Amino acid sequence: MEKQKGNILKFKEMKQQGKKITMVTTYDFGMMSQVDKTDVDMILVGDSAANTMMGYEGTVHIDLDTMLVFCKAVANAAKHTFMVADMPFMTYEIGPEQAMLNAGRMIREGHADALKLEGGERIEHIVTALVKAGIPVMGHIGLTPQSAAQLGGFKVQGKSLESARQIVKDALALERAGVFAITLEAIPSPVAKIITDTVKVPTIGIGAGNDCDGQILVIHDLLGLFDRYTPKFVKRYANLGEDMQKAINTYCREVRDGVFPDEEHSFSMSKELAEQLAEELRKDGIL
Ligand SMILES: Nc1nc(=O)c2c([nH]1)NC[C@@H]1CN(c3ccc(C(=O)N[C@@H](CCC(=O)O)C(=O)O)cc3)CN21
Ligand SMILES: CC(C)C(=O)C(=O)O
Ligand SMILES: [Mg+2]
Numbered sequence: 570m571e572k573q574k575g576n577i578l579k580f581k582e583m584k585q586q587g588k589k590i591t592m593v594t595t596y597d598f599g600m601m602s603q604v605d606k607t608d609v610d611m612i613l614v615g616d617s618a619a620n621t622m623m624g625y626e627g628t629v630h631i632d633l634d635t636m637l638v639f640c641k642a643v644a645n646a647a648k649h650t651f652m653v654a655d656m657p658f659m660t661y662e663i664g665p666e667q668a669m670l671n672a673g674r675m676i677r678e679g680h681a682d683a684l685k686l687e688g689g690e691r692i693e694h695i696v697t698a699l700v701k702a703g704i705p706v707m708g709h710i711g712l713t714p715q716s717a718a719q720l721g722g723f724k725v726q727g728k729s730l731e732s733a734r735q736i737v738k739d740a741l742a743l744e745r746a747g748v749f750a751i752t753l754e755a756i757p758s759p760v761a762k763i764i765t766d767t768v769k770v771p772t773i774g775i776g777a778g779n780d781c782d783g784q785i786l787v788i789h790d791l792l793g794l795f796d797r798y799t800p801k802f803v804k805r806y807a808n809l810g811e812d813m814q815k816a817i818n819t820y821c822r823e824v825r826d827g828v829f830p831d832e833e834h835s836f837s838m839s840k841e842l843a844e845q846l847a848e849e850l851r852k853d854g855i856l
Contacts, residue, residue, distance in 0.1 A: 575610050575651040577683070577705050577749035583610075583782070584771040590750075590783025592653075592773055593791065596622050596639045600788065601646035611651035613685065613785060614640050616658070616715070620797070621789040628714045629658040633671055640679030653707055654681035658715040661686055665698035672704055685752065687713035689739020693746045700747035708743035710736055711777065712755035723800065725776070727756040740764040740772075752785065753777035755802065776802030 583590050591608075594615040595601045604612055618639050619631035636657050644652060654675055661668035668686075675681050683705035686692060699706050711726045720726065727733040736756060743751055750771045753761045758778025765772045765780050774781030786803065789795035793808040823829035838846075850856040 572608065572649040574649050580610070580750055580771050580783075581769070584769075590771055590773060592783060592785035593788045594618075594621075594785070595643050595647075595788055598642045598646045601643045601650075604788070605646055605648055605650050609650060610783070611653060612643070612647065614643050614652065614654040614679075614681065615787065616655040617787050621787060621795055624797075627717055629718075631657050633657055633660050633674065637674065637679045640675065640681055644680035651682050652680070653683045653685050654679055655685050661692070661695055665695050668695045668699055669702055672699055672702075676704065683707055683749065685709050687715045689736070690742040691739075693742040696743060696746035696748060706746075706748050707773075708740070708746075708748040708751040709754065710739045710743070710751065711753050714754075723755070723798075725755045725757070727760045733757070733760045736760060737764055737767070740768055744768045744770055750783075753781060755800070776800060 580590055591610045593604060593609055593612055594617055595604050595612045596614060596618045601612070614636070616628040616631050616636065618636070619625040619628045622639065623631065623635075625631070636654065640652075640654050656668070656671065656675065660671040672684055675684055684699070685707040686696060686699075687709045689708070689710045696706050696708065712720065712723060714723065717723055727736045733756075736753075737760070740751055740753075748770055750773055751764070751768065752773045752775065753764060754774075755776040758780060761772065761774055761777035762780035765782060771782035773783040773785050775785045787795070790799070790803040791806045793805045793810050794813075796810065820829065847856060
């Protein structure tokens with residue numbers, strides 16, 4: 570049976586029924602064509618594209634127009650999968666007006682179904698405005714990579730009493746603002762459990778333990794296509810990087826050995842026509 574495209578009501582129902590929500594990132598048409606055939610519940614066009622697709626160390630170097638390129642490519646293949654996209658760094662922090670203008674582009678031009686913003690209490694007024702405008706918003710708290718410089722790097726958050734309490738408050742602020750789900754990144758499992766038990770909207774964890782309502786991983790990490798760094802929370806389910814190297818090396822060997830292309834991968838011409846052609850070309854003085 571063909572997969573139904575999810576929606577924010579379905580995700581809330583899944584939380585109520587204790588059904589786990591599955592999510593991966595995706596950044597391009599080819600990958601999304603595969604993901605769209607799986608039973609993953611939703612995808613994120615993450616600003617982690619800055620790392621996985623562009624090779625930057627952090628996520629602050631990707632701008633709105635670049636995010637739009639990835640969104641458009643993914644949207645062309647996301648026929649059955651609910652598509653969330655990250656608002657990139659500094660495209661919403663100035664205030665509701667800036668956020669609305671840029672969110673409008675992500676949805677109109679990028680074809681995102683929903684948007685994700687980093688921050689809690691700090692951006693409550695901005696999320697409120699977007700939700701009032703009819704945009705489904707996902708929150709993202711804990712380790713927020715766009716503020717890594719301030720956090721001292723990609724560090725686990727909420728390890729002290731005070732910072733854990735702040736993250737819980739951030740979750741409540743986002744719920745008040747009307748988010749449909751909250752990403753919890755790199756926080757101790759007990760803190761994620763408290764939030765999951767407290768808010769009515771689904772929590773989607775990445776490095777936040779097994780009590781969240783759902784999980785997300787960067788697709789390059791789970792497929793084994795990214796080896797610059799591997800956060801503790803990443804589990805590799807395949808080694809596609811190695812598979813790719815093997816396939817490319819086999820191709821190179823076959824070309825060097827004169828094995829590829831064979832007849833199956835070439836176009837033929839009748840012997841008569843080929844001879845006629847040679848004759849004509851000899852007449853022309855070319856052969
Ligand atoms: N490929 C990829 N995967 C991700 O999960 C990811 C990105 N890129 N880019 C954006 C952010 C950055 N993320 C990261 C990156 C590194 C760690 C990491 O190495 N953390 C240390 C903990 C360090 C500490 O708290 O002391 C670890 O050991 O997991 C965590 C999250 C998560 N996101
Ligand atoms: C790691 C996830 C949650 C993310 O924000 C991203 O991939 O950009
Ligand atoms: Mg992100």
